[in-house]
Amino acid sequence: MGGDGTERARPVSVAGKVMAILNAFAQGGVRLNLSEICRRAGLPLATGHRLVGELVGGGFLERVPDGTYRIGTRLWRIGSQAPAVTGLRELALPHMEDLYEATHDNVQLGVLRDDRVLIVERLRGTRSVPVVTQVGATLPLHTTGVGKVLLAFAPPRVREGVLAGELPRHAARTITDPGELRRCVEQVVRSGYAVTRDEMTLGASSVGAPVRDGAGDVVAAMSLVSSTRSADLRRLLPPLTTAVRALSRDVAAHWRGGPDMFSAERNTGA
Incomplete structure (x- = not known):
């Protein structure tokens, strides 16, 4: 199920999975935990955990001390x-x-x-x-x-x-x-x-x-x-x-x- 309550097809390519993770933040919610990201993106928890970790490493997402994630400064700079x-x-x-x-x-x-x-x-x-x-x-x-x-x-x-x-x-x-x-x-x-x-x-x-x-x-x-x-x-x-x-x-x-x-x-x- 997607974040809006509709059925969401799981993305197939790696690029599609990454875009689905980033798009999870566009649906509302400044900070999201890993489970919510995966639910919105339509991804298994293990896959989401791996890709989110890579995005954090690249500065596209940031991990907050309480364990949630938010958009990183690198992605913000690119988008701006x-x-x-x-x-x-x-x-x-x-x-x-x-x-x-x-x-x-x-x-x-x-x-x-x-x-x-x-x-x-x-x-x-x-x-x-x-x-x-x-x-x-x-x-x-x-x-x-x-x-x-x-x-x-x-x-x-x-x-x-x-x-x-x-x-x-x-x-x-x-x-x-x-x-x-x-x-x-x-x-x-x-x-x-x-x-x-x-x-x-x-x-x-x-x-x-x-x-x-x-x-x-x-x-x-x-x-x-x-x-x-x-x-x-x-x-x-x-x-x-x-x-x-x-x-x-x-x-x-x-x-x-x-x-x-x-x-x-x-x-x-x-």
Whole structure:
């Protein structure tokens, strides 16, 4: 069984097995134990143990003192050099830093990757609520500010697939009803921003807004993550809106990427 509960064919080639191990981390879970890696990858424990050990030796995975594994720095460095991600991050960082200075809250930049949010940059607010998000991690679309923005402007096939699928509960106020989530994303389209409160993590709220390219397509989303007690839209939304508008102008002028660089669904014309 795969990590999503579906039947998964066991990879045959060595390269296929290695890719299956690395892909296990793309399904969610910053740290995984060996049993979970093998279950997600569809590999026998002995095979997984041998290949994971080799990946650790090469720096592509790291073994944490508690016995779990996480993506290694070598793999992170290779992935961070992808032209689309690098260009977007370089354009976004000055605006994210300005936004941080204005709010001292956590700032996140995410893009749509299949049916999840890929976090491509993050600034941690030293006086804000702690967050577990890491650069390179993927998050659900239905529980996060960046996710709801990307879901609202996603290709119909992606949006309807998420709405028709399981909506796991991550915190007390996670939206798990498809009808309610549909109304929520429709509101995001009308208002131009998304809000979450205690939906991904108890005590944390976020407000997200879209980043657009020169054609007006949404290519990313930026969010502020704050303590629920201090998450006042009157304080957070104006600087966030200013930042995404400025970044959108830079994207339109300088970035040669596009929404299809992050989501295979966009190449289908859906």
